[in-house]
Amino acid sequence: MSELATKISEIANSIGEMRSSIETRVGELEKRWARLPDNDNHISRGDDFSPGHALAATEAFKQLDGGRMRGRASVEMATITSGVGTVGAGASAGTSLVPGHRVPGIVTPAERAFTVRDLIAPGKTNLASIEYVKETGYTNSARPVTEGETKPKSDLTFNMVTTPVRTIAHLFDASLQILSDAATLASYIDVRATYGLKLKEEDQLLWGSGVGQNLHGILPQATTFDTGLRKVGDTKIDILRRAILQVRQAEYRASGIILNPDDVADIETTKDSQGRYIYINVVEGGNNRIWKLPIVETTAMPTGEFAVGAWNIAAQVFDRQQAVLEVSTEHADNFARNMCTFRCEERLALAVYRPESFVHGEFDIST
Numbered sequence: 270m271s272e273l274a275t276k277i278s279e280i281a282n283s284i285g286e287m288r289s290s291i292e293t294r295v296g297e298l299e300k301r302w303a304r305l306p307d308n309d310n311h312i313s314r315g316d317d318f319s320p321g322h323a324l325a326a327t328e329a330f331k332q333l334d335g336g337r338m339r340g341r342a343s344v345e346m347a348t349i350t351s352g353v354g355t356v357g358a359g360a361s362a363g364t365s366l367v368p369g370h371r372v373p374g375i376v377t378p379a380e381r382a383f384t385v386r387d388l389i390a391p392g393k394t395n396l397a398s399i400e401y402v403k404e405t406g407y408t409n410s411a412r413p414v415t416e417g418e419t420k421p422k423s424d425l426t427f428n429m430v431t432t433p434v435r436t437i438a439h440l441f442d443a444s445l446q447i448l449s450d451a452a453t454l455a456s457y458i459d460v461r462a463t464y465g466l467k468l469k470e471e472d473q474l475l476w477g478s479g480v481g482q483n484l485h486g487i488l489p490q491a492t493t494f495d496t497g498l499r500k501v502g503d504t505k506i507d508i509l510r511r512a513i514l515q516v517r518q519a520e521y522r523a524s525g526i527i528l529n530p531d532d533v534a535d536i537e538t539t540k541d542s543q544g545r546y547i548y549i550n551v552v553e554g555g556n557n558r559i560w561k562l563p564i565v566e567t568t569a570m571p572t573g574e575f576a577v578g579a580w581n582i583a584a585q586v587f588d589r590q591q592a593v594l595e596v597s598t599e600h601a602d603n604f605a606r607n608m609c610t611f612r613c614e615e616r617l618a619l620a621v622y623r624p625e626s627f628v629h630g631e632f633d634i635s636t
Contacts, residue, residue: 384565385471388525388580392587392620398433399587399618430620434589435484437466437473438614445598445607455596462613463592471569474586474619475527475576484619487584487627488576492519494630505536505632506548510560512577512628521579521626527565531572532632533557578627589616 406426414420441458448455479485498511509526516523528536536559539547548559556563562577570576592615597603600610621627 385474385527385567385569386586388527388563388565389474390581390585392585394434394587394589394618396434397589398431399620400429400431401620401622402427403430403622432485432618432620434587434616434618435473435482436614436616437469438612439465441611441613442603443609443611445609448609458611459594459613462594462611466592466613466615470615470617471567475569477619484617485621486619487578487621487624488629490621490624491576491578491627491629492625494575494628496630504539504547505532506539506559508630508632509575509577512575512630513560513562515628516577516579516626519625521583521623523562523577523626524579524581525563525565525577526559527567527570527576529568529570529572529574530566532575533564533566573633574629574631576627576629579623580627583623583626584619584621587618587620589618591615 404425405428406424408424410421410423412421439462441462443454443458473484473486475486475488477484477486478489492515494508494512495515498515499508500511503511513523537546537548537550541547550557557566558564592613594611594613596609596611598609602608603610
């Protein structure tokens with residue numbers, strides 16, 4: 270009986286040690302889980318779900334019967350998931366602990382390259398409008414005169430021109446929770462919001478009607494291309510040279526050409542009667558050039574039209590406030606809905622000093 274009692278005691282001690290070991294390991298698993306950071310690669314933790322609870326829920330662990338039975342229990346960590354989230358709505362297709370292969374960043378749609386503003390002289394202002402004195406008339410009566418003769422009189426007339434500062438702005442709504450979970454989203458909104466402003470700014474610089482809160486753009490004030498300068502058989506390349514000549518005849522020197530990408534492609538693929546390319550692709554400072562002038566490609570210019578001008582001296586953009594992104598929860602019912610609103614805006618004015626130095630026309634080489 271003493272031997273049997275001894276063996277029973279040994280078995281009881283072994284079971285106790287095994288139970289203690291299992292409890293220790295479960296405790297360690299729960300501690301490790303608690304130390305995991307809360308991010309997109311891990312699930313939200315609660316009191317009712319942890320690796321320890323998952324282990325205790327396995328059939329193998331239950332068969333240990335509180336340590337009264339020998340055995341082994343394990344749980345595959347990769348199978349522990351939150352069971353929530355939809356792919357396409359912010360959740361990863363992978364599991365919480367074994368995430369899917371995530372390509373960094375956000376895939377953005379196509380964007381227009383902004384270069385029109387780069388042609389125009391920059392400026393700054395702290396006031397609500399720009400005023401400048403503009404020469405509106407000049408009568409040149411200069412001629413050779415004899416000694417003692419009354420000198421001929423020339424006339425100059427001036428006009429005060431005022432161009433107001435205009436505001437371009439828009440809003441974006443976003444969830445505070447999403448911003449907390451995806452810190453890069455705020456910077457992405459910043460980029461896209463600023464892009465939206467620049468997109469509208471370029472249209473305003475070229476085509477603004479000057480009515481209401483619109484800028485008075487360059488092309489509505491530009492001189493129409495003189496079709497009398499055209500010659501029979503002129504290509505688009507020739508017509509651009511005629512437009513440069515028209516600017517020069519107005520006593521200005523052209524500094525750039527604005528074209529639609531379709532017309533640039535037509536020019537670059539122009540061939541002679543033997544199928545040889547005529548246009549030589551000259552690049553200087555990263556810009557394509559034709560007739561020694563930089564070409565600005567933009568879809569803001571309709572296909573079949575062009576603009577040539579002394580952009581660097583005949584117009585100027587004044588920044589009152591460069592693009593600024595602000596965020597607030599104090600908009601509409603944002604506070605109640607845990608939302609925030611981004612506001613992106615800029616303030617600027619456009620002064621067109623010499624409209625006659627800009628020539629705008631259509632190629633229309635078929636007539």
